[in-house]
Amino acid sequence: MSQKATIEIEGKKYELPVIKGTENELAIDIKTLRSATGGVITIDPGFKNTGSCESAITFLNGEEGILRYRGYSIEELAEKADFLEVAFLLIFGELPTKEQLEKFDTDIKANAHVDEDVKKIIDGFPKAAHPMGVLSSLTSALVAFNPSSVNVDSEEEMYNAIVRIMGKFPVLTAWTYRKHSGLPLDYGDSSLGYVENFIKMMFKKPADEYKSNKVVLDALDKLLILHADHEQNCSTSTVRIVGSSHAGLFVSLSAGINALWGPLHGGANQAVIEMLEAIEEDGGDTKKYMAKAKDKNDPFRLMGFGHRVYKNFDPRAKIIKKSADNVLGDLGIEDPILDIAKGLEKEALEDSYFVDRKLYPNVDFYSGIIYRALGIPTEMFTPMFALGRLPGWIAQWREMRLNKEPIGRPRQIYIGEQKRPFKKIKDR
Ligand code: SDX
Secondary structure, three states, X not given: OOEEEEEEEOOEEXXXXXXXXXXXXXXXXXXXXXXXXXXXXXXXXXXXXXXXXOOOOEEEEOOOOEXXXXXXXXHHHHHHOOHHHHHHHHXXXXXXXXXXXXXXXXXXXXXXXXXXXXXXXXXXXXXXXXXXXXXXXHHHHHHHHOHHHOOOXXXXXXXXXXXXXXXXXXXXXXHHHHHHOOOOOOOOOOOOOHHHHHHHHHHOOOOOOOOOOHHHHHHHHHHHHHOOOOOOOHHHHHHHHHHOOOOOHHHHHHHHHHHHOOOOOOOHHHHHHHHHHHHHHOOOOHHHHHHHHHOOOOOOOXXXXXXXXXXXXXXXXXXXXXXXHHHXXXXXXXXXXXHHHHHHHHHHHOOHHHHHOOOOEOHHHHHHHHHHHOOOOHHHHHHHHHHHHHHHHHHHHHHHHHOOOOOOOOOOOOOOOXXXXXXXXXXX
């Protein structure tokens, strides 16, 4: 029997339907609220209590620290799947058969070429340009070279746009890094797998043979899986709302890249390393930074800590922390900031300020330590997050379009001046 919610406004009662998801989450369906009440709306800055959609892609339980892609636990996927398999799962809803995965891989490789004229756009950026700004610009610019990927209505047109961006985005990400590092823009090698090809495009030095490194490949593949989707986070909500105007996939993704750049969101992985390096330079004085994080008059926050949904350990942070130990061990790297990070985590988890607010390490707290060990510069950490999140953004955009969701257009409560007559400048 479907449940109802009753609200009373100015002495009048209204009943609203309550919907239940497959994991027994409940939501009050307010689709009819404004018309039923003659104009009453809800308000919820940051949408902390508001659902934007019903989605079948990713399930989070913040209290229990659960994350599942299409019903599969993140722990199993990180252990047993590879990134391209997970990308297929997120976008199309099922783990691919061998044939499906081979076709997906072949179609992506067939579309991995990036027009040589894109290099002229890259050349226009100063070397010091932040890679996220370059990457979002290049992603938008792709429209000029792939006009048929803009107005995609059929599933086939969507598929073609999807394999195009899945093929080109790793190239744009690698080229962004190489421009930043003063290296020639390397093309990939279609005999390699998706992630290994990306590593080669990133790191192959002009005069050296590319040598595969299984530790680096496994670590990066796992990191990309862990970043692949996270339901309606800030950047995904941006991709969905831009796409809801029927703007094309590439420009919707470009908007998502810009939202991810913010230090409160994906930009936190860069901010965490900068914070840990500052603490190291400050003699490892973690207590000083803990005090700053708790001081309401100090804008400093403990980067990599806290989460809108997780009020328990971020399951991704647990996996990444374990992987950081393994990768540094396998590569024989001693990185003092890993010890600083662990010390900071221990202190925070014993400090009532963090415990009372349920602030735990999130996905960004340890990821940068692995990227650093893999030789990825700090400014490239958030582009790495974007590369991981690409299939999730695509999956969410595709679901929104296939569900024919309406254009996103929130209402507001006006709190400005009431009607007043124009004043001549001499009277102001
Ligand atoms: C990502 O949404 C997603 O799913 C995102 C993501 C994904 O995969 O897409 O998981 C990726 O963005 C992870 C988050 C990365 N950001 C950071 O690590 C930046 C540091 N964290 C915070 O800025 C903060 O925790 C947020 C932005 C992540 C969440 O902020 P909320 O949900 O708006 O919570 P809030 O700001 O209302 O904080 C509640 C309280 C406040 O104190 P009081 O006013 O109650 O006294 O906790 C405090 C905050 O001041 N607080 C922190 C803190 N985070 C929250 N205090 C110190 N350091 C922090 N990191």
